[in-house]
Amino acid sequence: MRISTAQYYETSAANYQKNFSNAIKSGEEASSLVRVKTAADDPVGAARLLQLGQQASLLDQYKANSNSIKASLGQAESVMTSINNVLDRAKQLAVGAGSAGYTNADRQANAAELGQIEEQLLSLMNSQDENGKYLFGGSKDDVPPFSRNSDGTYSYNGDQSSLKLPVGDTMMMAANSTGWDVFQQALNTSRSQVTMTSPVVDDGRVSLSNGQMTNSGTYNSQFRGGEPYTVSFVSGTQLQILDGSGNDVTAEASKGGVIGTSPNQTVSFRGVDLNLNINLKSGDVAGTVLPGHSFTLASKPDTFNVARSPGNPSMTQVSAASVTDPVAYNSTFPSGSAVLKFTSATNFDLYAAPLTADSKPVSSGVVGPGNIATAAGVSFTLTGAPSPAANDQFSVAVNTHETQNILDTVSQLKNALNTPTDGDVLATQKQLADLASGMANLASGVDQLSIGISSIGGRGSALATQNEINESLAAANVTTRSAISDSDPAEVMTRLTLQQTMLQASQLAFSKITQLGLFNKV
Template structure:
């Protein structure tokens, strides 16, 4: 077989270049022991490395999210703890204010301290985080969660949405605690009311408080199903209770309908509601006390929903909703949205009612035309002062009295403390009822705040577990990437030595064969 000189040189040159390239590549690998630099080095390994790098990037993002959630929850927890401490002091003041030796001056002193605590709570419930966002506004971080209304009440302006951040492949946690869950869901223990039905004019002999809900489950299951009730006093020591159907349910009341007229603030407990009873005989009643008390009767029921409307800041007119009443209970129950509504005027006289929040896709649930200065929609009649313009809207909220935030509880009790009661038995009775309401609602508010703190603690524990899981995954990810990308130092050095020897042998072989030309022997 003959090999031409060009063929010999081309073959030798290609062999040398290949061997020299291998040496250079292995030398570079020996400097950092990285085996896979491009997909050409190992297509399968490169694809696997890409997947692992994507996973590592996600783990890094989870780590940042965990830090953000932990910081946000820490701010919320410390604020809620401060709120809880203030509520403890509020509870102490409420308890001490019932002291029989206190005068109006003592109670006003407590009211003054309550006013300061109320302002502190208002400030804490409107706290911001390090980014200037409100802690308890839900997803509306730029909206102040609580505002003080002109009548002294407080309204929540945030929403119920949690800001969710993914902290693991299968786990997302809320980075915030909304004011709705922390404060607005506190049960209102003062959601029943009484009304004297006989005699037509109150003679002051029988005083019955509005009542306090002491058993929420019993109240919802038993009380609500039979209201309204009629409490009828048959003598100075007995009464009977009839439900809405006229059935006698007296045996479900404490002591089966009996009471001590000389007892100080006798309590009647009935279907989860506790009422204060006070009997005050008049001069001459000693001769026939039964006749003096018999015939008194009261209506007992849950408080009816109350409706309030506020104008939107962008309204072009100065029209206001001055009053709102439920004019058609059946229509109200069937159609009025539980989450609130928006009353919008499409002209100076025509209006539409939308469920709140109103969006571009919202459809009206009711519509109508003004009748004078009143608008009726979904069983509710609204009285307006001033003429509305087209485009004006009003936020409508329905208070079912099922819940009450702690700010309103403190405000109401502060008003009761400032009301004189010295030497006034009726005022004293009203104050004790207000104190019962305050103590019940303060306890409910404390429970709600404690529940929120517990929820934050639970999320914190979940974060710790997920952080450990993510760290373990990140460690395994690093090991797997290293096993694919990195070289075995011993193997690389051995291969480099072999390739160097091959390169040297190739050079020597070329020199020997190149010397076989006949020209060298002429």
């Protein structure tokens, strides 16, 4: 086969350019030791490197999230530990105040310190991080989670949302602990209420405390189903308990309802311990003076805290709220909290909180006689202005008494110790019952706080384990990426030397062959 001189030159130039390009590329690879710079270098390897790069970015984000969660958990744990120490001091004050040698002045001194503890707790529970965000407000971290109501009780203004961040491919972790979980869900052991029904004027001979819940399961499954109960004294040594349907359930009481004639007795009934004090006067015969004393026993009714919205057009206030239709209340009223909104001076709607653009009223009505607005079985008494105005709103918080936060517990203990009792047997007995109730609720609050601290510890342990996994994945990622993209120095230098040698050889061959023309022989 014959080739022309032009074809030869073109072929030689193309081969030279190819060899030169390969040598340049190998030189750059030898300089950077990076084998895959573009997808053209290794399509499969480039795709794998892209996946590994995305994984590396995720692992970096997981690390940042883990550091953020670790810092948040550390702050929350530090605050909870401080709260636990403060509550321990409150417990010491309550126990000390129950001593027989304490006077009114001693108890009031303890009450003053409990007041300081109350303020300290409120400050700690409204703690903020370095960015000014409230630690225990849930997703509503821009407002103080706890506030004092006008009646001295406390409300939780946050929500129950946990701020979760990804710390692994299949793992999300809460970066916060909500005040609802840590402080609001402590079981209230003082959920029952005793009211004397006979005699009309208390003669002081029989004192029966509100009771202390000792078993929440029995209380919910048995006690709640039979209330209200009637507790009557039928003789000097026997009491009788009738349930709401009139059935005699005395057999379920401790000792079958048999009592003594001394103070400080305990009557246990369906998960509730009642403190009974018999205070016979000189010359009294128990069998004569005790019959005729009777009490009602039931769970404390739900109470409401109603707050006027700051932007209301009128100055109308809600001065009182109470359940007037139990059936409608139990079936209709929103659980937790609600919003009462007026559409005119007389018409109103009740919504479940929070109120949004899509909210639909659960009850509607018209203001009735006495300026009373009744919605979903609850009557609200309106005062402070001739009439409400359109767009007036009121936030309604419901207290079912099933749980109680530690602020309310400390406040109740403070109030109990501020009550003078020296020389008053009945007042002393009531104060001791209130102290027992407060200490039980204090223990319940500490238990709930301990659960919160344990939750932080568990998340911290899980986070440490996940971080170890992420670090192993990150190390494997770096190794795999290096294996795909990095060059072998010995191999690339050998290849570069070979290509340079081939380039020099092709240059020499081209030079020699161009001298073989016929004209060079003439």
